[in-house]
Amino acid sequence: MWPLTGKRFLVSFLALANGAAQGSSTTPEANAVNSNANLKCDCCCRSNSTHLAWIVEPPSNDLRAPCDEDSLRLGRSERRGLSAANGANPTDTPCCTWQTRDEAQQEALEFLRNHVMEFDQAFLHTLGFPVEDNRSNGTDGLDDGLVGPTIQLALDAKVMYPWTDALSKSTFFNYVLNYANLNEARTNWRPLLVDVLNVTQAELWKEYVATGNWNVTSVVKWVNTVVWDRLGRNGQPIRFVSGQTPLIFDPMSVIAFGYSSCTGTAILFTNALRAVGIPARVAGTAAWYGDASKGNHNWVEVYDSAKDEWGFLEPAPNTPGTVESLESNPCGRWYCSPDRYPSSTVFAAKLSQEDDCCCDKHHFPLAWEPGCEDVPADDRTKYYTDVARSADALSYWE
Numbered sequence: 001m002w003p004l005t006g007k008r009f010l011v012s013f014l015a016l017a018n019g020a021a022q023g024s025s026t027t028p029e030a031n032a033v034n035s036n037a038n039l040k041c042d043c044c045c046r047s048n049s050t051h052l053a054w055i056v057e058p059p060s061n062d063l064r065a066p067c068d069e070d071s072l073r074l075g076r077s078e079r080r081g082l083s084a085a086n087g088a089n090p091t092d093t094p095c096c097t098w099q100t101r102d103e104a105q106q107e108a109l110e111f112l113r114n115h116v117m118e119f120d121q122a123f124l125h126t127l128g129f130p131v132e133d134n135r136s137n138g139t140d141g142l143d144d145g146l147v148g149p150t151i152q153l154a155l156d157a158k159v160m161y162p163w164t165d166a167l168s169k170s171t172f173f174n175y176v177l178n179y180a181n182l183n184e185a186r187t188n189w190r191p192l193l194v195d196v197l198n199v200t201q202a203e204l205w206k207e208y209v210a211t212g213n214w215n216v217t218s219v220v221k222w223v224n225t226v227v228w229d230r231l232g233r234n235g236q237p238i239r240f241v242s243g244q245t246p247l248i249f250d251p252m253s254v255i256a257f258g259y260s261s262c263t264g265t266a267i268l269f270t271n272a273l274r275a276v277g278i279p280a281r282v283a284g285t286a287a288w289y290g291d292a293s294k295g296n297h298n299w300v301e302v303y304d305s306a307k308d309e310w311g312f313l314e315p316a317p318n319t320p321g322t323v324e325s326l327e328s329n330p331c332g333r334w335y336c337s338p339d340r341y342p343s344s345t346v347f348a349a350k351l352s353q354e355d356d357c358c359c360d361k362h363h364f365p366l367a368w369e370p371g372c373e374d375v376p377a378d379d380r381t382k383y384y385t386d387v388a389r390s391a392d393a394l395s396y397w398e
Contacts, residue, residue: 044165045096047158052104053096054169101155108151111173115352118374119183127186146188150179153190157277161199162208163216164277166305170352175279175303178351181267182282182375183366184250192255193275196230197223216304219278220313221325227272228317233258238317240265246368259317266298269315279303283312283348283380286365290343296367297335301348301380302326310348310383331393338397341385347377 045053099107113129125131128145154177158164164172180186199205204222208214228237233255241259248257249264251271260268266282273280284298301312304326311326314333330336349364353376364377387393 043095044162045098046162046165049101049159051098051100052155052158053098053165054172055166056095056097057168057170104155104158105151107169108155108173108177109147111352112147112151112177112179115354115376117180117183117351117376120180120186123186146179146186146190149188149191150177153194153275157194157275161277162214163219163305167279167303170354171279171303174350174352175281176274176277178274180351181270181349182249182263182364183369183372184267185253187250187252189251189271190275193227193251193272197227197272197276199276202226216278216302216306217326219276220273220302221323221327223272223276223278224269224313224316224325225323227269231255231268238265238268240317262315263298265315265317266300269300273300273302281348281350282364283346285344285346286367288340288344290345292367292370299335329392329396330387331390331396336384336388336393338388338393341388342381344381344384346380346384348380349375349377351376 043055045055047053109129113124116124116127116129120127125143126145128143128147128150154172157176158172164176167176179190199219199222202222204214204218228239232238236258238254239259240261242261244259244261245263248254248260249267251264251268254260254264254268262284263282266284270280270282280300280302282298283301284296286292286296288294288296299312299314301310303310312330313324313326313328316323345365347362347364353361360379362377362379363373364375366372366375
């Protein structure tokens, strides 16, 4: 349906990703076994060039169950540990589901179309969604919106990278496939970031090919280390400059100007992680201590499938030697002081609320657009309150 943007480096190592690194296989079932054996996952589902593999999410028996991280993690752990609890090999558990590339592409298109944010509804054709009243007939590329390359490159990442093997479809669609974060301008950022990052040329990829070992933490730190220099201009890396939102906060503007404040760097870092198959989302507060006059802040959350949890960190533009990672002490971050929570409410942006296990629906408050409720979100206030008031944090800040 769409041209394969970024194909020039994809073709060169698809065989490696599906063969030498994981064990040669043409069947989805064998790919799952090989992925488990080499990557030592409780349940990993290896995609290949013809089939996409997904972790099966357990069905919910209670649609009104509390939406807390512990409950969600317990459900996933029960699924992944079913065989292990009985002394069986985890690969004996039917925890993977497969679909053809065409089926995955169509489902991805439907997911994005069904979850277009309200303020984007008037521009479906511009975004690249098929519309019934198509008067352009494909003339001069008028049908080619960003949705096409978004889907192709996101599914390419699912095939390429082993850290996508333990992701559910819901997690992948919301936090890797997703082309939007907040209400930033919708631009075709993914081909550029895929090309600039080109993970297969990095030392961490060479180590993975040689050993079969990988971890999300090392990938996240690598992206946070290199992306600012690689996208910089005039020999200078992208840098932080306060007070730029909403003038400069979509990824292409940040790249063009070479700087932004916290919202712009958070969005760009989130998109860079998504470009290499890492689930990421923008998190933040619109008002410290519940008072808008005290300012706002946004940062990035990253899902680590090995730990089955969301971690958080700061983007690191123009900060050589101080690059944050998921291993950095969360208690040491300036916005984790115990006095800030719970009066400072925190939300993490997403695209769909269909996976919410309770009736409450939340939105991401936009400090620069008061009253807007169009960006779906998870309420993360309790999580940050718990982190900021943990024994380690209290000891650090005393």
